[in-house]
Amino acid sequence: MSLHTSLRDSLKEAMKAKDAAKLRTVRSIMTAVTNELVATGQTPQSELDDAGVLTVIKRLAKQRKESIIQYDAAGRADLSEPEKEELVVLEAYLPTLMSQDAIRPLAEAKKAELGIEDKSKMGMLVGSLMRDLAGQADGGDVKAVVESLF
Secondary structure (H helix, E strand, C coil), X not given: CCHHHHHHHHHHHHHHHXXXXXXHXXXXXXHHHHHHHHHCCCCCCCCCCHHHHHHHHHHHHXXXXXXXXHHHHCCCHHHHHHHHHHHHHHHHHCCCCCCHHHHHHHHHHHHHHHCXXXXXXXXXHXXXXXXXXXXXXXXHHHHHHHHHHC
């Protein structure tokens, strides 16, 4: 079963369970998926592949994280709570990301492979690691690990 179909089923389940946070979140995912289909020249009735759906969900999760930071900085817990609920639902659809501890040996190996000795080529190392770990690790974690190597 594709992720797109799974989302449609989750929408029905959330309606039946009267789970407001999950319903709101899955609806926003479905809307973003439809927008992505239209943006890529497909019809709204088409089905987006799993990689496309994951890209959309990652984008939505990033937006929620940024909103939570902004709302918390402004002291608006009333606005950050719904965002946190939605983020939990979004993360349930995302694959688990590698921890910094798991990234470190890969970063050290890539640093040795590329022969990088100084901090000036740190961007090249981060870029190379991100290509290798596409979708498996958070960019912020990769950057933090690489910075700790220098």
